Amino acid sequence: MSLSARVTWRSFQAGAWRMVLPGLASLPFGIGFGVAAAQKGLSAFETTLMSFTVMAGTSQMVALDIWAQPLPLVALFVSVFVANLRYFVMGAALQPHLPHLPWWQQPLVWYVTVDQNWAINIAEYRRGHGDLGKFLGGGCIMACIWSGSTLLGHLAAGGVLSDPTAARRLGLDFVGIAVFVVVATILFRGKRDLAPWGVAVAVALAAKWAIGGNWYIVIGGLAGGLYGALRDYKKTPR
Amino acid sequence: MSASPENLVAIFVMALAAMAAKGGGFVAMRWLGRHRFVSALLDHAPGAVLVSAAVVPLVQAGGAYWAGAVAAAVLTRTAGGFTPGLFGAVGAVALARWAGL
Numbered sequence: 001m002s003l004s005a006r007v008t009w010r011s012f013q014a015g016a017w018r019m020v021l022p023g024l025a026s027l028p029f030g031i032g033f034g035v036a037a038a039q040k041g042l043s044a045f046e047t048t049l050m051s052f053t054v055m056a057g058t059s060q061m062v063a064l065d066i067w068a069q070p071l072p073l074v075a076l077f078v079s080v081f082v083a084n085l086r087y088f089v090m091g092a093a094l095q096p097h098l099p100h101l102p103w104w105q106q107p108l109v110w111y112v113t114v115d116q117n118w119a120i121n122i123a124e125y126r127r128g129h130g131d132l133g134k135f136l137g138g139g140c141i142m143a144c145i146w147s148g149s150t151l152l153g154h155l156a157a158g159g160v161l162s163d164p165t166a167a168r169r170l171g172l173d174f175v176g177i178a179v180f181v182v183v184a185t186i187l188f189r190g191k192r193d194l195a196p197w198g199v200a201v202a203v204a205l206a207a208k209w210a211i212g213g214n215w216y217i218v219i220g221g222l223a224g225g226l227y228g229a230l231r232d233y234k235k236t237p238r
Numbered sequence: 239m240s241a242s243p244e245n246l247v248a249i250f251v252m253a254l255a256a257m258a259a260k261g262g263g264f265v266a267m268r269w270l271g272r273h274r275f276v277s278a279l280l281d282h283a284p285g286a287v288l289v290s291a292a293v294v295p296l297v298q299a300g301g302a303y304w305a306g307a308v309a310a311a312v313l314t315r316t317a318g319g320f321t322p323g324l325f326g327a328v329g330a331v332a333l334a335r336w337a338g339l
Contacts, residue, residue, distance in 0.1 A: 021324065043240045046249065053253035063252055071248045077255040084259035089287060092263030092270075093280045099268075110261035115291070120320060122284050171331030174306045178327035180292040181310040182320055187285045196282045197289045204290035205297060217291045224286025229278035 004097055004130045005105075011133025012140070015121075019138035022116040023145035025175030029057050030146050033064075034153020040067050044154045051150040055114060055143055058214055059083035086218040089225075090118045097125035098132070105132075112139020116176060119183040126187065195231070200224025302334035 030051070037047040054060055059080040066075055091113055101109065109132070117138040124130045187193075204220025211219075270276045296303050309330035314323030 018320075021328075042245065046241050046245050049241070049246075050249045050252065053249060054256045056256050059252070059256060067248075069244075071244055073248060073251050076248055077251050080252045080255035081259050084256050086287065086291075087256075087260040088263035088266075089283055090263065091260055091265075092267045093284045093287075095264045095267035096277070096280065106264065107257065107261065110257055110264060113260045113264075119284075119288060126284070169332065169335065171302075171306065171328040171335065174303060174331040175324070175328055177292050177295050177303065178306060178310050178324050180288045181307045181327065182314045182323035184285060184288040184292065185311045185314040185323065186320070187288070193282075193285055196286055200286035200290045201293045204293055208294045216294050217287060220290025220293075221283055221287030224290065225279045225283035228282030228286070229275055232278045232281070233275050 004125060005101055005132050007133040007136060009133075011131045012137035015131070015134030015137030015139075016141040017137075018120065018134065019117055019141045020145075022120075022175055022179050023142040025116075025172055026057065026142070026146055027149045028173065030149025031153035031156065033057060033060055034150040035156070036061070036064050036153075037150065038154045040064055042067075042154075044151060047154045048147050048151045052143055052147040054080065055111065055139075055146060056080070056084050056087075057146065083214070086214070086221065087113050087118075089218055089221055090122070094118065094122060094125070097122075097130055101132075108136060112136055112142070114139065114142060116179040117142055119179055123183045123186045193228075196224040196228030198224075199227040301339035302331045305334040305339060306331035 033051070034047055037050070038044075042050070050060060050063075051057075054063075062079050062083045063076055066072060066079060091110060094109070094113065098109065112135060117135065120138065121130060121135040124134070184197075200220045200223055203223035204216040207216040207219040267276075267280075292307070296307055306327040310323045310327035313326035314320070317323070317326075
């Protein structure tokens with residue numbers, strides 16, 4: 001089995017340790033979600049279960065916005081699906097590196113496809129030394145930290161733990177963005193990427209201004225990807 | 239360990255939706271990936287997604303975040319790799335805020 005699809009305990013641990021700091025960056029957000037969930041009447045168990053099974057903070061916040069009795073199940077499904085559309089693109093980018101993954105491992109890979117974990121691992125897969133064990137380990141630790149932080153927030157429900165100023169003083173609120181910048185730097189291939197990334201930046205900023213929310217990530221990503229694809233497609237002979 | 243049946247069903251529906259989004263692209267690529275244009279798109283998509291995700295918070299937050307982004311890029315290139323870039327970025331933001339940015 002190639003390195004890219006092999007899972008060992010050692011690589012799982014290495015992946016988990018690597019994602020501790022990026023995972024901790026979600027602590028303030030997780031605590032905030034826990035507080036919000038408590039205010040909506042969810043129990044500590046329900047809050048933690050939601051965080052562990054959905055593992056997507058933004059869409060969980062969106063779901064809380066529409067959480068009412070009777071619960072609008074269709075609206076919940078659509079809003080969570082749409083809020084997570086950037087993972088559709090991320091999963092598509094990952095699949096060519098794991099083409100022969102057994103069917104029972106695929107849901108595990110989908111589950112751990114979250115922003116920072118995907119970013120770090122796609123960079124390694126593209127350089128030819130991706131490791132499924134690290135990918136799964138990283139996702140596992142992020143799931144534990146995310147779920148744990150929402151539970152903390154629920155239990156504290158507005159107490160001292162929900163104060164984000166400590167994280168700001170240490171710069172921890174920047175960790176998530178730092179991961180994106182670091183991995184983008186690793187992936188940068190020089191002149192070839194300048195124009196597509198320029199398009200992505202411009203479209204993302206325009207989308208944020210025009211639409212708001214987090215749509216700018218998938219819209220900017222698709223715009224930059226399409227520009228690069230069209231340019232390369234026209235250049236190469238068929 | 240309290241949980242209402244209605245809330246549990248809603249949580250299950252949400253988990254299903256999240257997995258559908260996360261797995262949908264992965265599954266779709268098994269058929270779409272054979273096309274040259276799709277391969278080209280996905281060659282550029284990861285970098286485009288990353289810069290899109292980073293640029294809006296950078297522009298919105300300004301100051302300290304830009305210091306962190308520059309530190310992240312420089313350290314990643316010069317020191318080589320993920321860890322120096324990440325820690326340097328966080329340190330740069332903390333320093334910038336301490337300095338009043």
